[in-house]
Amino acid sequence: MDENEYDVLVVGGGIAGTGIAAHLAPSCRVAVLEMEEQPGLHSTGRSAALFVAGYGNRVVRALTLASRKFFFSPDPRFCEGALVNKRKIMIIGRAEKREAFEQFVAHELPAGNLEWISAEVALELCPVLHLDGLIGAVLDVDAADIEVHALQHGYIRQLKSHGGQLFVNARVEGATFDQAAGRWDVETPLGVFRAPILVNAAGAWADEVAAKAGVKPIGIEPRRRTAALVDVPEGLDSKDWPMVLDADESFYMKPDAGLLLISPADETLSEPEDVQPDELDVAIAADRLQQLTGIEVRRIKSKWAGLRSFVGDRSPVVGFATENPGFFWLAAQGGYGIQTAPALSSLAAKLVLKLPVHDEFEAMKIREEDLSPARLYQPAEQVR
Structure with missing residues (x-):
């Protein structure tokens, strides 16, 4: 296997990208491509993050509630101190x-x-x-203040401990799907990275990354x-x-x-x-x-x-693009990306790996369709 060849490439080193990569790393060879010189420089690093159960719409609240245990009783192997302080x-x-x-x-x-x-x-x-x-x-x-630095660096440690890699200054310049090889070829200043699955966790740049890959945008605002x-x-x-x-x-x-x-x-x-x-x-x-x-x-x-x-309905967009093989959306977390990260990153990783997720959705009382990018392309009268 080429040194730049992976099972999954994750574009974006914010809380979404490092979170899903940390969950994927025990099961496959994964790399995070971060366009800046350090991860979490934009939305993640500038968030006045709080854990607020009543914040956001129905889908966001369900993901927040499902993240509560992780925040308030973290695994000591994940971080040394607390992830939240009561506020x-x-x-x-x-x-x-x-x-x-x-x-x-x-x-x-x-x-x-x-x-x-x-x-x-x-x-x-x-x-x-x-x-x-x-x-x-x-x-x-x-409610509680969230220690964003501790959360993200816990994910990065988890990623690296399972052999995953994080590349900085790796802005995506282009991406094409090689049908014959069944993989994405992603061009960056560090070279071409290859993987059959490309996760778009690029935050505000998610539609730009999609455009470079020839994928229909989802209307990121x-x-x-x-x-x-x-x-x-x-x-x-x-x-x-x-x-x-x-x-x-x-x-x-x-x-x-x-x-x-x-x-x-x-x-x-x-x-x-x-x-x-x-x-x-x-x-x-x-x-x-x-x-x-x-x-x-x-x-x-x-x-x-x-x-x-x-996006328009203010719910995250999580799932494979309907017309582009191996292109996975993890975007549009709005102002809720930190407080939903534990549940959302775990769920997203299972969807990437095509593992059963019925029980997770059932427990949260939401549907896979509530997150799927497919909902954004349906006529308004078909969206429930």
Whole structure:
């Protein structure tokens, strides 16, 4: 076998690519092709990741719940420390946004493990909030910060311990399927890599990779989200504050290493690129922080932006392309890629290997069709 010949090639070294590769490595010869100089440089490395059971649509919630055990009781062989740290989430209601808050309470409170708290209790949990206009809050006590670095590097260690390889600076320049040989030939600056199965886990670049392989795109929409770190008011310790989210999802803040991470929760359509923070979005976040708490931002400690990639129904796309042999989609995780990674990467690997997956889908109460790329090519009236 040629040194650049594998059973599976995975394009993309973010959490999706390294996760599926780690699960594949015990069963086959696998390589990850990462276009940057290090894995997880874009969406994965810029995520303010939390484990939130009620985040996302029905499919995302099912994948999140199925990932819970992995996060909260990790195998000690996977990582040395914890993968999560408890962090309450508080969704606040304000008089000027009463309708949005009441809709949230009516929809989420009966369905989730949430509790309603008074404005006074909300203020005890986060003492910088303005009490005037605060009508109450909903509290999620089962959420947690995810240690993204530990999660991804656990996957990379697992990959390499089973003989898998990770190549950086390996941007896909072209890919063709050799019918006679039954394999993909993938051109990169490091040479041509070959495998019968090509997994497209390229995040915001997934449609670009598909185009280079002659595969019909799925309509990936990369959306920019901006965040910044600012100082906590002098004399206050924010370590145990909850993450605070406006009911209409127009702003959130959370403690981060002695500072406050703030974001306008923007979802601005973008090209797949090394996206940079927008100055207006940073200013909007600072203004909303002041409206909510009275904290006046005098300096921005740091700022960044990341891309969250969706398709129309906001569910991940996982499965083989219908018209292209050996081309497998693992894309469109949106803002949920970290918290669903354990379940989604395991499930995706089984689909690649054509192992039975009925029990997994049955346990999550979702269907393979909910994830399959085939759903995106059906006429709207045929999609259930």
